[in-house]
Amino acid sequence: MTTTYAVLSEGLEKRFGAVHALRGLDLAVAGGTVCGLLGPNGAGKTTAVRLLTTLLRPDGGSARVAGRDLVREPAAVRSRIAVTGQYASVDGDLTGRENLRLFARLHRVRGPAARAGELLEGFGLTEAADRRASTYSGGMRRRLDLAASLVRRPDVLFLDEPTTGLDPASRHHIHRAVRKLRADGTTVLLTTQYLEEADQLADDIALVDRGRVAHTGSPAELKALIGSYAEAVVADPDALAKAAAVLDQLTSKEPVLDRARNAVGAVTTDPTLTLPRLVRELDAAGVPLLDASLRQPTLDDVFLRLTGQPGAASVDSKEPVT
């Protein structure tokens, strides 16, 4: 079976004066999947979305979005996509209902008023429907943005940092909507600063770094590249050396000591190393074990390893091992 790609770009280039924002972006998003575009600020994520949604013209390379050529058939692309993001939003001087009716009318949806009502209901905005959008809270505004993108179901939905700065309840609302869209067959291209969000929502992740896609894969594949972190906490500092020797043998990586916590750990990529085996081997060697863990790497770890920079959400979630 051949895969049909909802977004397929080859060597996309974009310059802004002296700044080379995209340096040959290759991206392939299979139809019906959620792809997370992840990268540090300034990596080119937003430029990529602006190109792929016809807001900017590429300086080089080519792309097909929803099966249409981006440069030669921008009108055909526009009729198949929707964009929600920091920039493509709603009119603050209109009420929520007026906004949705306007977009429904422009999309030539039959019964724009009824469609607006449906969406307001679905996004929990019925009560605020007749207030000006500029009076909405951040979360309500973002929900209205997303509703505006769905007046007519798009083939490809672009979400540019849809939950940045939102409270957990609004974030949950947006996540639920994305899952439902995916279940209905819409392809979603999502940029986010939250690695956890990409982990939860995305089938595939493209790590963008300095205007290129540095790595692509499922969250599990990207994590497998890094390996897990096996750790033992012992009762007696004198047992640390013994535990380190066991870990050294099991993981073939240099163990790292954390004397403050009486802990020793090492990275492993061995799929046969399970937690019971780790505990058995340490116990058999006579290590007075208090705690043992085999921690899956977070996408933060992946990010740091593959791009050499911490992800935005990683600053305080990382546990330094000294």
Added chain:
Amino acid sequence: MSALAHDGLAMTGRQLRRVRNTPGLAVLTQLMPINMLLFFGYVFGSALAMPGREYRSFLVPGLLVATAAGGLMNGMFQAAADTHRGVMDRFRTMPVSRAAVPLGQAVADLVVTTLGTIPLLLVGLAVGWRIEGGALDAVGALGLLLLFRFACTCVGMHLGLLTRSEDAAGQLGASSFVLPLLSDAYIPTDNLPGWLRTIAEWNPISAVTTALRDLFGNAPVPRGAAWPVAHPVAGSLAWSLALVAVFLPLAVRRYSRGG
């Protein structure tokens, strides 16, 4: 074409709803020319060679046109403010006619202007201005006025999209206040020094004002004036149509290019 009409109508509705949702601005805009009519009409009018009531009759068409010329500032301000609204980028990613947004703005502005002219006309009637010509001529005068407003809005929209800054629009808008001063909107041009008179008479505002005075029957066409003023109806049409022909396509192109 029908796609443009459909989208343009939707965008006109958008602008009209915005005016309805923020009515304060529209009311304030209308107060300005009324204040000027009373101030100029009674303060300046008493110092001019023209007797008071005659000057106020002369002044009403001038103020109508000066207010229409405010479309320049208004169009500029709105277009500049719109470029910072996220909703513009949403429109650009939708299958919407490229000309719909600028056209919707200009058409909605015409609707607002038409309604906004009524209070000024009523106050004008109260201070002695009358339609002294035929009814058909008067309708023609209002038509010329609205066409001129549309043209000024087109120029303004292009400048607004060019500067993309509400601050710049505010500054330029404030200086556009002098445009009617350099015309026959408030004073007759006969007594101006030669070179200044030439400038004033080639100001589009003069042609439209003269046409209105002529069609309303308020004042005759001055003798020996430059062509647009000597042939005020043709001059007004020529000016307005030329401005639309140049600036509407420029505004549409600017708008579609985006940022």
